[in-house]
Amino acid sequence: MKKQRGQIVVDKILDTAEKLFYTQGYSNTGINQVIEEADIAKASLYKHFESKTDLMVAYLQRFHLGWYQRLEEAVEKVTDPQKKLLAIFDHNINRQQIREFGGCPFVKANDEAGTTDPKILAEIQLAKQRLKNFIAKLVAQSGHKKILTDKELTETIFLMVEGGVVAASVFKEADDLQAAKKIIQKLL
Incomplete structure (x- = not known):
């Protein structure tokens, strides 16, 4: 078309x-x-x-759609319900390598504009909540060991992914994301 x-x-x-x-x-x-x-x-x-804010919001919306679509496609390739959760880490490792360990675009935007502009903050929160909801759905389908509740495991995975991405951007390597993946694997 x-x-x-x-x-x-x-x-x-x-x-x-x-x-x-x-x-x-x-x-x-x-x-x-x-x-x-x-x-x-x-x-x-x-x-x-109309404004730089509107441009930033449109960029975040478009980026969010593309990022989420790539994440869903990466996870859908995996058949084992527990490994789908681990695929989230693999996806983030891959994205950080592609972005040369530059960090999360949403976190970067939040640091600069999300603290002062409610429209930008709302887009960032929407993206992060969508990831958390996606993880929650996968946790519920995973049949994990129940060392943690579904809610606790969802929060743990979300925080490990987010922290791993930040660490990857600081240390310019994927080691912390890999370590987070191994820790989550023990909980599954």
Whole structure:
């Protein structure tokens, strides 16, 4: 299916915003830089995004959809219900390697803009809650050892994934995500 001209421009803007917001940060990225690097007219940007906040929210929404789709696809490839939970760690290891251990885009956005902008914070919270809900669904289907309740195991996996991603970005390696995966494996 052929993209409409407007969607091509939006994608160009969002591709540029994603690269800049992720690599140099929300605060360090100006609208004029996005316009220049996307090679678009200022009017084109403002036709689709009324403000920098709206651009950030759209970037987070698009990123969230792509990230979640990749996560679901990675987990669906696994048939064993317990290994589906471990696949979440494998997915995050892979994503961190692809992003050269740059960390979580949502955490980065929260650090800069989520603390002051409720629209941005709401998008970040939505993404993180969706991950927690996804983990909860998999935990309920896993038949785990019941060392922890389903809720406790869900929280533990969520926190181990989130902490492992942060550690990967700090140490520029996946060792802590691998260690978290091994710990969770013992609880399954």
